[in-house]
Amino acid sequence: xxxxxxxxxxxxxxxxxxxxxxxxxxxxxxxxxxxxxxxxxxxxxxxxxxxxxxxxxxxxxxxxxxxxxxxxxxxxxxxxxxxxxxxxxxxxxxxxxxxxxxxxxxxxxxxxxxxxxxxxxxxxxxxxxxxxxxxxxxxxxxxxxxxxxxxxxxxxxxxxxxxxxxxxxxxxxxxxxxxxxxxxxxxxxxxxxxxxxxxxxxxxxxxxxxxxxxxxxxxxxxxxxxxxxxxxxxxxxxxxxxxxxxxxxxxxxxxxxxxxxxxxxxxxxxxxxxxxxxxxxxxxxxxxxxxxxxxxxxxxxxxxxxxxxxxxxxxxxxxxxxxxxxxxxxxxxxxxxxxxxxxxxxx
Amino acid sequence: xxxxxxxxxxxxxxxxxxxxxxxxxxxxxxxxxxxxxxxxxxxxxxxxxxxxxxxxxxxxxxxxxxxxxxxxxxxxxxxxxxxxxxxxxxxxxxxxxxxxxxxxxxxxxxxxxxxxxxxxxxxxxxxxxxxxxxxxxxxxxxxxxxxxxxxxxxxxxxxxxxxxxxxxxxxxxxxxxxxxxxxxxxxxxxxxxxxxxxxxxxxxxxxxxxxxxxxxxxxxxxxxxxxxxxxxxxxxxxxxxxxxxxxxxxxxxxxxxxxxxxxxxxxxxxxxxxxxxxxxxxxxxxxxxxxxxxxxxxxxxxxxxxxxxxxxxxxxxxxxxxxxxxxxxxxxxxxxxxxxxxxxxxxxxxxxxxxxxxxxxxxxxxxxxxxxxxxxxxx
Numbered sequence: 001x002x003x004x005x006x007x008x009x010x011x012x013x014x015x016x017x018x019x020x021x022x023x024x025x026x027x028x029x030x031x032x033x034x035x036x037x038x039x040x041x042x043x044x045x046x047x048x049x050x051x052x053x054x055x056x057x058x059x060x061x062x063x064x065x066x067x068x069x070x071x072x073x074x075x076x077x078x079x080x081x082x083x084x085x086x087x088x089x090x091x092x093x094x095x096x097x098x099x100x101x102x103x104x105x106x107x108x109x110x111x112x113x114x115x116x117x118x119x120x121x122x123x124x125x126x127x128x129x130x131x132x133x134x135x136x137x138x139x140x141x142x143x144x145x146x147x148x149x150x151x152x153x154x155x156x157x158x159x160x161x162x163x164x165x166x167x168x169x170x171x172x173x174x175x176x177x178x179x180x181x182x183x184x185x186x187x188x189x190x191x192x193x194x195x196x197x198x199x200x201x202x203x204x205x206x207x208x209x210x211x212x213x214x215x216x217x218x219x220x221x222x223x224x225x226x227x228x229x230x231x232x233x234x235x236x237x238x239x240x241x242x243x244x245x246x247x248x249x250x251x252x253x254x255x256x257x258x259x260x261x262x263x264x265x266x267x268x269x270x271x272x273x274x275x276x277x278x279x280x281x282x283x284x285x286x287x288x289x290x291x292x293x294x295x296x297x298x299x300x301x302x303x304x305x306x307x308x309x310x311x312x313x314x315x316x317x318x319x320x321x322x323x324x325x326x327x328x329x330x331x332x333x334x335x336x337x338x339x340x341x342x343x344x345x346x347x
Numbered sequence: 348x349x350x351x352x353x354x355x356x357x358x359x360x361x362x363x364x365x366x367x368x369x370x371x372x373x374x375x376x377x378x379x380x381x382x383x384x385x386x387x388x389x390x391x392x393x394x395x396x397x398x399x400x401x402x403x404x405x406x407x408x409x410x411x412x413x414x415x416x417x418x419x420x421x422x423x424x425x426x427x428x429x430x431x432x433x434x435x436x437x438x439x440x441x442x443x444x445x446x447x448x449x450x451x452x453x454x455x456x457x458x459x460x461x462x463x464x465x466x467x468x469x470x471x472x473x474x475x476x477x478x479x480x481x482x483x484x485x486x487x488x489x490x491x492x493x494x495x496x497x498x499x500x501x502x503x504x505x506x507x508x509x510x511x512x513x514x515x516x517x518x519x520x521x522x523x524x525x526x527x528x529x530x531x532x533x534x535x536x537x538x539x540x541x542x543x544x545x546x547x548x549x550x551x552x553x554x555x556x557x558x559x560x561x562x563x564x565x566x567x568x569x570x571x572x573x574x575x576x577x578x579x580x581x582x583x584x585x586x587x588x589x590x591x592x593x594x595x596x597x598x599x600x601x602x603x604x605x606x607x608x609x610x611x612x613x614x615x616x617x618x619x620x621x622x623x624x625x626x627x628x629x630x631x632x633x634x635x636x637x638x639x640x641x642x643x644x645x646x647x648x649x650x651x652x653x654x655x656x657x658x659x660x661x662x663x664x665x666x667x668x669x670x671x672x673x674x675x676x677x678x679x680x681x682x683x684x685x686x687x688x689x690x691x692x693x694x695x696x697x698x699x700x701x702x703x704x705x706x707x708x709x710x711x712x713x714x715x716x717x718x719x720x721x722x723x724x725x726x
Contacts, residue, residue, distance in 0.1 A: 062539035062540065062541065062542075063539055168628040169628075170628065171628075198396040198397055198566070198629075199396070199566070199568070199607060199610050199611055200396065200606060200607055200610050200624060200625040201624070201628060202610065202624075203609075203610030203611070203612070203622035203623065203624035203625075204610075204624035204625075204626075206612065206622055207621065207622055207624060210621075225539065225540070226612075227540070227614060228569075228611070228612045228613055228614045229612045231612065231613075231614055231616075232612035232613075232616070232620075232622070233612075255614070265541055266540060266541060267614065268544075269540040269541045269543065269544040270540055270569065270614050271567065271569025271570045271572060271573050272569055272572065272573075272613060272614055272615055273568040273569045273571075273572050273596065273608060273611050273613065274572055274596060274613075274615070275572045275573070275592045275593050275596050275597075276593070277615065278569075278572045278573035279573070281573075283544055283548075285541075285544055285545055285548060286541045286544075286545075287545075289509040289511060289512070289542065
C-alpha cells in the first residue's frame with residue numbers, strides 16, 4: 001500500500017494471490033421426484049495462476065469458458081469444488097465465516113453491470129459507506145472517507161446524496177469501484193468492468209483503473225472478453241477455453257508470439273479500427289461453436305474446432321483426443337506456458 | 348476497396364430525415380436530419396454510441412417505426428418515395444427490395460416454427476414457387492451462409508441452433524429474395540469474437556452473392572474498418588461526419604470522431620499508450636440546447652459552438668463532409684493532441700460535477716419504448 005512497493009520489487013516476492021488446480025462443477029439434477037445428480041457442468045477444470053502485488057492478470061475467453069465462475073470461486077462467492085485459492089498464503093476455500101469476512105477486506109470485486117450492481121433505493125454515499133459499516137470502520141470519520149473515495153474515482157463528493165439512477169453508466173461504474181476500494185483492499189477482482197459501457201466512456205474508466213493501481217499498488221484480476229482492452233491493461237494474460245487455461249504469458253509475449261491455435265484464432269478475429277491493416281489481415285476462422293461444458297471433448301478440449309489439428313497426420317490427431325496437453329513452457333521461456341502438443345507444427 | 352464507387356446507381360436516398368417521439372416529458376428528437384445516399388454494391392457503415400439514432404433512422408427506412416413516431420423528410424428507393432406509402436405497398440418492398448437483419452438472433456426468429464418454414468415463408472412471400480422449389484432454395488441458402496448439413500438442419504427449430512448459427516439463418520432469410528439493399532443493425536453485437544468472424548464472413552458472402560448494397564449499423568469501429576466502403580458517424584441524432592472509410596479513420600475532421608478513435612484500446616497498439624477518453628456523456632435528446640450537441644464535451648469548443656449548430660460541410664474532398672465549425676483545425680491532428688490524456692481525467696471533480704449538475708433525472712438519453720417490430724428475423 002505504500003509508494004515504496006514498486007511493482008518490480010513486488011513481482012520478485014511471493015504472489016499475493018495463488019490459484020491452484022481450481023475446479024468448479026455445477027451438478028445437473030434429474031427431473032424425477034428423487035433429484036439424483038446425473039452429471040455435472042464442468043465450468044472450471046483445473047485452473048492455476050499467480051498474481052503479484054501491483055500486477056494485473058487479464059483473464060480472457062468467450063462466453064461460457066468459465067472466467068466469471070473462476071473470479072467468483074476466488075472470492076468464495078461460489079465455493080470451489082476442489083483446488084486451492086491462496087491469499088497471502090492462506091487458503092480461502094478452507095476459511096471459516098469469520099476468516100472469510102476478514103479476507104474480504106483485502107479482496108473486493110467490481111461487477112459487470114453498473115445498472116444492476118448498485119442498490120437503487122439508497123444514496124451513493126450509503127452505497128459506498130456500506131462496506132465500511134459492515135466492517136466497523138465507519139465510526140472513524142466515515143463521511144470523510146466516503147467523500148475522499150468519491151474524489152478518488154473522479155466523482156463530485158457533493159453528489160453523494162443522489163441516487164444511482166441519476167448517474168450515467170460510466171459514473172455508476174465509478175461508484176462500484178469506489179465501493180470496492182472503501183476497505184483499502186490489496187486485490188481487486190474486476191469482472192468485465194467496462195463491457196457494458198460505450199467506448200468514449202470506457203476509456204475513462206480504464207484510465208482510472210490504471211491510475212488507481214499506480215497510486216494504491218493494487219493487484220487486479222481483470223476478467224474480460226475483449227482482448228484489445230486486456231492488451232491495454234494487463235501485465236500478464238491467461239486465455240481460457242472451456243474451463244481450462246490454454247495459454248498464459250506476459251502481455252507482449254502473448255500477443256506477439258502466441259502459440260496456441262485458439263489464442264491465434266482469437267487474436268486474428270478481433271477487428272482493428274484501422275482500414276488499411278484490416279484489409280491486409282488474414283483471418284483464421286474457427287469453425288463451429290464451443291462444445292457443451294457438460295460433456296467436454298476428451299484430450300485437448302479445443303480439438304473439435306482446432307484449425308491446426310486438420311493439418312496433422314492421423315496419428316498426431318489421435319494424440320489430441322487421447323492425451324490432454326499440459327500447460328507447459330514450450331520453448332519460449334519467460335513464463336510463457338501453452339497447452340498444445342504441436343506448437344512446432346503451428347510455425 | 349478504396350474506390351468510393353461514386354458512379355454506381357443511386358439505390359437509396361435519405362434526405363433530411365427527422366424522427367420525433369412524443370412522450371409525457373416532451374418530444375424526444377431521436378433523429379435530427381439524417382442525409383445519405385447508398386449506391387449499388389457499396390457498404391455504408393453507420394457508427395455511433397447508444398442513443399445516437401442509428402437504429403431509429405434505419406427502422407424509418409423499413410417503415411417499422413411505431414405509429415406515434417413523427418417522421419419528416421424523404422426516403423426514396425430507386426426514385427420512389429417510401430415515406431407515407433401504404434402498408435400494402437411497403438410489404439412488396441420489404442424483404443424483396445430492402446431486407447433487414449436485426450441485432451439479436453435469439454429473439455428475431457420465431458421459436459415455434461422450424462427454421463425451414465421461416466425461410467420458405469420469406470421465399471414464398473415474394474415468389475410464385477411451389478413448396479418443393481421453395482424448400483430446395485432454402486437448403487441452398489443455408490449452404491451459402493455456411494451452415495453444415497443444411498438438408499438436416501432445415502427441419503430443426505431455432506433453439507437447436509447456437510447464436511452464431513441463428514444469425515446466419517437470419518442472414519439467409521434476408522438474402523432469400525436477392526434484395527437490392529440489406530440493412531444490418533448490429534448483426535454481430537450479441538456474439539463472441541470467433542463467432543463474429545464467422546458471421547461477418549457469411550454477411551460478406553450474402554452481399555457478394557446478391558450484389559446488394561449494405562447499410563451496416565454498429566458501434567464497433569473495428570468491424571466497420573474491415574467491412575465498410577464509406578462511414579457515417581452519428582451523434583445525438585445527427586450525422587456529424589461522413590466520408591470514405593480511409594478519410595474517416597486517418598483524417599477525421601470532427602472532434603467526436605477523433606475522440607472515439609482515441610478512446611479505443613487497440614490490439615495492435617503498445618500497452619504504454621494512454622487512452623484519450625471524451626469527458627462527460629451524450630446529451631439528453633429531450634431538450635437539446637441550441638448549438639453543437641457535442642459542445643459540452645469538446646475540447647475545441649468556442650463561443651460560436653454554443654450559438655450555432657454546424658452543418659455538414661465539405662472538407663478536403665467532396666465526399667468527405669464534417670459538421671464542425673473548426674474542422675479545418677483538425678487536419679493531421681491525433682487524438683491526444685486534442686483530448687487530454689493526462690492523469691487528471693480521472694480526478695476532475697469540477698468537470699464531472701458540471702456534467703451532472705446540468706441534468707436532473709435521467710442523465711443518459713431517455714429510453715424510448717419502441718414496440719418490437721413484428722419481424723420474423725427479417726422482413
